[in-house]
Amino acid sequence: MAKRAEIVIGIDFGTTFSGLSWAVNLGEKKVSVVNSWETLTSFRPTNDKVPTQISYTGNEPTSYGYTANKKPFKWFKVLLQQGHYSEGVKDVRAAQDSLSEVSKSIDEVVSDYLRWLWGRGKEDISRKQGSNFEEEYECRVVLTVPAVWSPVAKDRTLKAAKKAGLPSNINLVTEPEAAALATLKEVSSEGRLNVGDVFIVCDAGGGTVDLISYMVTQASPLQIRECGVGEGGLCGSIFLDLAFENFIKTKVGELKYNSIQERHKKKMLDEFENQIKWNFEGDAKRLYSVELRGAGDDQEEDEDLIEVEGGTICSIFDDVCGRIDTLVENQMEQIKAEGRNTKAILLVGGFGSSRYLYSRLNKIYKGQGISVLQSKDSWSAVCRGATMWGLEHSFIVSRNARYSYGSALRTKFIDGEHEENDRVWDASCGVHRASDQMVWVLKRGEEIRNGRVVGWKGFTPILERKLMSTKTHSFTRTLYYSEQKTAPRRRLDGAIPLATISFEIDSAKILKLKRRKGADGNTWIDVHSNAEIKLHNADLGFNIFFEGESVGYTQVEYKEDSG
Numbered sequence: 001m002a003k004r005a006e007i008v009i010g011i012d013f014g015t016t017f018s019g020l021s022w023a024v025n026l027g028e029k030k031v032s033v034v035n036s037w038e039t040l041t042s043f044r045p046t047n048d049k050v051p052t053q054i055s056y057t058g059n060e061p062t063s064y065g066y067t068a069n070k071k072p073f074k075w076f077k078v079l080l081q082q083g084h085y086s087e088g089v090k091d092v093r094a095a096q097d098s099l100s101e102v103s104k105s106i107d108e109v110v111s112d113y114l115r116w117l118w119g120r121g122k123e124d125i126s127r128k129q130g131s132n133f134e135e136e137y138e139c140r141v142v143l144t145v146p147a148v149w150s151p152v153a154k155d156r157t158l159k160a161a162k163k164a165g166l167p168s169n170i171n172l173v174t175e176p177e178a179a180a181l182a183t184l185k186e187v188s189s190e191g192r193l194n195v196g197d198v199f200i201v202c203d204a205g206g207g208t209v210d211l212i213s214y215m216v217t218q219a220s221p222l223q224i225r226e227c228g229v230g231e232g233g234l235c236g237s238i239f240l241d242l243a244f245e246n247f248i249k250t251k252v253g254e255l256k257y258n259s260i261q262e263r264h265k266k267k268m269l270d271e272f273e274n275q276i277k278w279n280f281e282g283d284a285k286r287l288y289s290v291e292l293r294g295a296g297d298d299q300e301e302d303e304d305l306i307e308v309e310g311g312t313i314c315s316i317f318d319d320v321c322g323r324i325d326t327l328v329e330n331q332m333e334q335i336k337a338e339g340r341n342t343k344a345i346l347l348v349g350g351f352g353s354s355r356y357l358y359s360r361l362n363k364i365y366k367g368q369g370i371s372v373l374q375s376k377d378s379w380s381a382v383c384r385g386a387t388m389w390g391l392e393h394s395f396i397v398s399r400n401a402r403y404s405y406g407s408a409l410r411t412k413f414i415d416g417e418h419e420e421n422d423r424v425w426d427a428s429c430g431v432h433r434a435s436d437q438m439v440w441v442l443k444r445g446e447e448i449r450n451g452r453v454v455g456w457k458g459f460t461p462i463l464e465r466k467l468m469s470t471k472t473h474s475f476t477r478t479l480y481y482s483e484q485k486t487a488p489r490r491r492l493d494g495a496i497p498l499a500t501i502s503f504e505i506d507s508a509k510i511l512k513l514k515r516r517k518g519a520d521g522n523t524w525i526d527v528h529s530n531a532e533i534k535l536h537n538a539d540l541g542f543n544i545f546f547e548g549e550s551v552g553y554t555q556v557e558y559k560e561d562s563g
């Protein structure tokens with residue numbers, strides 16, 4: 001049966017809060033955000049997102065989101081990104097040690113959570129589109145991931161989503177791109193965008209803070225292109241929680257703190273989050289307090305009240321916000337390097353709605369004529385933007401490469417320039433060559449525009465007599481990428497294989513080419529081949545040509561964005 005239309009489902013799987021939105025890709029294309037989350041208490045800071053928490057009984061997940069009350073697992077998302085932890089995240093890891101109590105891997109926990117989230121999404125869609133919507137509509141999911149995620153972490157997220165039973169058609173999109181899409185569309189609809197304006201979108205969430213910048217190339221209809229290279233760091237709002245807990249631990253004494261029941265600590269941290277963190281404006285003179293049962297010396301409840309000076313909260317905030325300042329500064333430097341000025345910084349995400357972060361950035365940039373903007377619905381920007389991305393993203397006319405792409409070649413050995421370790425003897429020409437030298441054809445920060453082609457030439461000398469005894473000759477060509485700011489000159493200094501093409505050429509064809517007498521007295525034939533990569537918005541085609549004909553082709557996803 002022909003399907004009626006498409007339903008796009010946007011999922012923001014966040015470190016601390018997740019969200020789901022959807023829209024029918026027809027007519028009005030209204031984006032609905034699921035906001036009827038079940039809660040245990042009446043305190044709901046936002047209905048647009050739900051805590052990324054899950055509780056198990058034995059091996060079975062039993063409660064989720066706001067209702068996950070029994071020793072819930074949280075912050076498991078950041079554990080998908082292995083090996084990139086700052087000191088703070090080691091604490092996150094420690095907090096997750098209890099995972100071994102249920103025999104589940106991080107990926108399984110992610111799957112369990114996403115299965116529940118999708119279940120809630122299905123209920124919401126069913127209510128409005130009928131319970132058989134999956135039969136009537138094509139369903140496509142746009143799942144967001146932090147821009148700083150490694151390819152492995154992105155792949156783990158995708159696999160977990162598939163295992164969770166989400167519709168199989170899934171696009172991964174970076175969180176800042178989704179956030180930018182939602183916010184810039186909003187600003188654009190208010191007629192506030194002019195050609196040449198550059199905006200930094202700063203998605204400050206629970207675990208990560210991701211930045212991305214766009215320049216308006218056309219105001220109406222809106223067209224934007226990425227500026228500079230987006231950057232991010234693990235300096236989200238949970239680092240405030242961790243620093244606050246460390247402060248309390250020191251104040252109470254580590255031994256005593258460790259003996260206090262987890263539920264009391266959780267209550268104290270909830271109090272910090274709800275009563276102090278979310279409303280903090282930077283009043284250093286104010287005295288705050290939190291209750292921690294068991295912290296006092298006797299049974300008096302007063303003894304359990306711990307006072308915290310506003311100045312202490314300020315320094316906790318300054319430490320984390322300082323890292324965000326640096327990220328913003330770096331972004332601005334890149335924009336300046338392109339000869340442009342930043343018009344505004346758009347703050348989104350939960351932490352992005354912090355008044356303290358807002359006024360701190362405002363203080364720094366107001367004098368420079370740069371506005372700092374916080375919109376009302378900024379917390380759900382990523383979630384809404386994910387669905388909007390699925391509906392339409394062609395107005396993002398180009399992105400910039402976050403990684404460099406290239407190939408390893410043998411070049412003429414130059415004394416003093418090349419490393420002795422790379423020196424190889426080329427018997428066919430009687431010269432020394434430097435092996436595995438990188439040629440980066442697409443460099444970090446360069447524009448990825450649909451249809452752009454970049455290429456390089458290579459040749460392989462083959463002994464004539466070898467060709468006489470075989471029907472075909474086998475070749476391989478590898479495309480590498482590098483995550484480094486300045487891509488390495490040598491393959492061994494950090495080039496990572498992305499795709500390899502193996503192909504064969506008939507010996508008879510090669511034997512038709514020009515021969516040459518080698519320095520070693522043998523007869524050699526140089527087989528020249530051209531390699532090229534054709535850039536598309538979502539992937540790149542890697543192609544090898546011999547004598548003008550394609551002999552090998554493969555399509556691979558960019559390392560930065562598999563959208």
Ligand SMILES: Nc1ncnc2c1ncn2[C@@H]1O[C@H](COP(=O)(O)OP(=O)(O)OP(=O)(O)O)[C@@H](O)[C@H]1O
Nearest residue numbers: 014015016017205206207208237278349350351354
């Ligand atoms: N006003 C505020 N000030 C500081 N932090 C806040 C504020 N409001 C919410 N938060 C924090 O923001 C976090 C939630 O934000 P958000 O939903 O954007 O993050 P996330 O998507 O879970 O994380 P990530 O994007 O890093 O995976 C929570 O840690 C919450 O305590």
Ligand SMILES: [Mg+2]
Nearest residue numbers: 014175205382
């Ligand atoms: Mg987020």
